[in-house]
Amino acid sequence: MSQSGDWIKVQSGSTTGWVANWLVSVQAVQNTPAKPAAPPANSAPVPGIQVAVINADNINLRSGPGTQHNVAGQVSRGVRLPVISRSGDWVQVSRENGSPAWVAGWLVSFVDQPEPPQPPQDDKSWLPGPQPEPGSGQEPTREPDKEYIPEAKLVDVQISEQSDRTYINIVSDHDIEYNTFTLSNPFRYVVNLRDVYLDKTPEIIPAGTNLVQQVRTGFSKDPYISRLVLDLKQAARVKVSLSSDKKALTLEISKISYSDGLAGKNVFLDAGHGGYDNGASGKNGLREKDVNLDITLKVAEILRKQGANVFFSRSDDTFIDLYERTRMANDQSADVFVSIHSNANPNTAIGGTSTYYYAPPAIPALYEQRDDRRRLAEDVQRELVGALGRRDIGVLQANFAVLRTSIMPSILIETAFVSNAEEEALLGAEDFRQRAAEAIARGISAYFSGQ
Template identity: 45%
Template structure:
């Protein structure tokens, strides 16, 4: 090759090496491809570079699978569906290695130890395989208990009431050990079975419910259940109508009455049912009156469960409290944008201002993490709350999803552990319950996430996703004063219920 013909080639190679070196120096942690980033949240921003100081140019939705091109610190460079590339925060995705399938660990059919999965999500999909890329073959409701047959990564293969099997996401269930094979669970409240029905019972270690005493004193209704052997319990709320469900594992109903009429300030009646056999689960259903809260405790010997229900006195619960309200996004970051042009940053600021007025009118001091249409760093927002020694931090957001049919309300807490997270969970449940009652949207429930504002706040902190701006009907609602006022009132009332509950407890 003549020298004059080699010059363009040499120039081209030099240019490529220079570009590669520039990328390497800019992003020194960059790694080779071979991974898939699976989006773990309802909506995640795709940015022009690795960091929140880079601009958002696209968004991706829950369960989307994005090829990983490289990494820089906690950020992943990914390719999205239109072929363009950008950066997503690593804490918003789960990484899977391409071309490999996790080795299943057998925990049911082929071994002596049986585990069960108790559904914690409101409505959970059952899929044909272990991953969101597999089709949905059915759904199960919150509180259902399913036999675990095997595990693959974060997914469990479970046995359904129809006898068929499918896969459920591990982050949507609570896994528990059980001593024997599980019968198909009953799916409606107490299941319609008579309490004394012990036929087919295989678990000889289960205790028997001996008595259920319900009393009302000082505005509190106390239900005490005693059993002949130690047991565990779990509890959750159901809405429309309001019910408190308490499942006691390792207890048969014995001769307890099907219904106990109470008619107190907080409870109209208590129902008992044989929810599941082998392992035995007895279910108590408290039919609640508006705004009722509860406290449950198990005795030291685990044979006596006490459930107290009450209507909190919210008046005065705000006085002297310091509350930080954080309107999501702002300034150059509009957040999610609806098909009708509605911007998340405008809705969140309006709702936050309404909340602030309600709280201040009831004696609280309000710190606004963002008071106008300004660019406020996420860490600056929690710095304001921490410096003010706020009692709680409440971030207001509007959700979005590529699936325009999805709608509903969600409240997030930090995915860590400890007393602050426990208090955050209590606050989240109070606010979520009031949002569902007031707005009437789908109850997606309380979820955990590693959002920066939840992770870096020193006090109980929640992030409320009021509704979906990507859903045409919900976008239309959030453009109205009525909806925004109702959302603000519900969030403020939920905060008040939290403080009242903490004071009573």
């Protein structure tokens, strides 16, 4: 950090002079006190919370946002502390003992979450199921569970095709409790049924429709889950509906369309970080904020050519508060909010692409949009994984501020990891960024076309 960079020229009446920028920020703090924020229950960083990484040796923690406040302790380089709030250039963090303290924002870098959340379990990890008794001749996944067999049975799986759409009707004799997710490379759609016994359902059900090759079945225990894996012939959209008596689940599988979806749509693009907040930094000096901005500007260009109205939280290297970002999008009545980031992890071997949305039952306004939020995330994640060829970490839910405070369907994209040397090099390359931008634009287009 250059010494002159810490000083700012100011004017007071007819006199000009120089003042240290950390004193300027202290003044600003007095005019706009930080909003009170409760510290987390413990200091362990959790996904969805921004983490400040200390970038200097033995720096002071203070009791308030400014050098006039008492020194409350010291932290050494590399320590990671969850961010509670910000005030001017100062950052309130949760100390390792759980108590809050303040640190100068220019002495830390910010990363979005310390560990990637667990991706959805890949179907291969539990198929085949329990090993058969020697000589029993039973299929490995079909051995009856001697300890526990659910009362509910799967009574039928019907497959039909109508004007290019495949319909799969899954029928049980009890209420169906289910969840679903998609996998790419190759494209699969997975339906988990809680506490349903497969009974006489075949292990492989040929489909032979335009979009679905076959349906494979299997189960796992603790908890007891039966799984149907649809092997898709191409990327497809799957609409799930549960019958009013909750005993039949219908999957409507249709082609993904990219046509005419974008004309007149308001798309808000949010390039992550900016200004003094570099985001994550790579070993070779790549800064996340620069990658995010470049990809964002490329996405905007593609979307505008297809008739979308594009808005930005930032279109240059400036710092913008997280809540200001969603306030802008909410004010502009954006149809979607797309936040573009690059990931980081202390384990530099970790790489891959992930997309987050947030729609918990506890927040009804978000939960009402859960299908749209998730579909937007799935459409973009699928295109990104296909275009970039990095590990598919998947579509995940996370309580990021921008996802929680946006009133329209919103996603946060982590294109790849700047902390991974191979992906840092890719993220620094023009063609990789262009491919990422085209994939994001295609995903947004598919989302609108599928509405």
